[in-house]
Amino acid sequence: xxxxxxxxxxxxxxxxxLIGIAVEAISLPFPAAIVLLVYxxxxxxxxxxxxxxxxxxxxxxxxxxxxxxxxxLRYDHLLKNRVDKAGTRHMMKFMQRYREWTITAGRVLGxxxxxxxxxxxxxxxxxxxxxTFIGVLPVAIxxxxxxxxxNIETVYTWFQNIQYxxxxxxxxxxxxxxxxxxxxxxxxxxxxx
Numbered sequence: 001x002x003x004x005x006x007x008x009x010x011x012x013x014x015x016x017x018l019i020g021i022a023v024e025a026i027s028l029p030f031p032a033a034i035v036l037l038v039y040x041x042x043x044x045x046x047x048x049x050x051x052x053x054x055x056x057x058x059x060x061x062x063x064x065x066x067x068x069x070x071x072x073l074r075y076d077h078l079l080k081n082r083v084d085k086a087g088t089r090h091m092m093k094f095m096q097r098y099r100e101w102t103i104t105a106g107r108v109l110g111x112x113x114x115x116x117x118x119x120x121x122x123x124x125x126x127x128x129x130x131x132t133f134i135g136v137l138p139v140a141i142x143x144x145x146x147x148x149x150x151n152i153e154t155v156y157t158w159f160q161n162i163q164y165x166x167x168x169x170x171x172x173x174x175x176x177x178x179x180x181x182x183x184x185x186x187x188x189x190x191x192x193x
Contacts (some may be wrong), residue, residue, distance in 0.1 A: 009035065010042050018060050025064035033143050038148020050148070054140040061140075062133045069128055103128065105133035 009016040020035030036057060047055050103123070123131075 006038060006042070009038050017057065021061045022064040025061045025067075026085065027068045033139055036140055036143035037147040040144035042147075044148055045144060047147075050144055051141075054137060054144055057140040058133050058137040061136045062129050065132050066125070066129070069125070085170055093153075104129040 009020070012019065016038045017053060043049075043053070104132075171176075
């Protein structure tokens with residue numbers, strides 16, 4: 001698959017980079033970080049070209065990310081109807097307290113759906129754009145640099161292993177939370193008798 005991706009992106013040129021970034025920015029599950037990695041390998045940018053390409057990539061991502069942002073604002077009533085206030089109270093408090101930084105962290109971790117949190121809390125377009133940009137920029141810089149190193153298959157495998165590790169940690173945390181809630185509910189039920 002990697003060979004196919006390399007050939008396709010090389011033929012598309014910079015338009016392929018912008019398309020890959022745009023697809024992920026509209027909240028589709030597509031790894032823009034991999035596209036940046038491959039383009040770092042293909043283009044092999046150095047010095048100012050590397051920084052300029054990173055800035056342009058982050059700007060393109062941010063501009064495209066306004067599509068789901070505006071859609072989320074337009075249809076926020078659907079999101080509000082689906083949120084169970086009792087079940088997500090702690091998450092909502094955290095999100096409300098660290099709204100903008102949640103967007104930045106979500107962009108660094110590749111969570112495109114973080115835009116819906118921004119719409120839910122009515123974050124202004126300027127703040128949304130700013131925190132999206134500063135979340136995407138480090139990813140663009142690092143992935144283009146890692147692509148420049150030349151051993152793209154090793155970096156690709158390393159990147160996939162990190163994603164698998166994060167998924168295992170997330171699954172473990174969810175499992176622990178469910179266990180904690182069941183244990184707490186059982187303890188509460190026993191104490192009420």
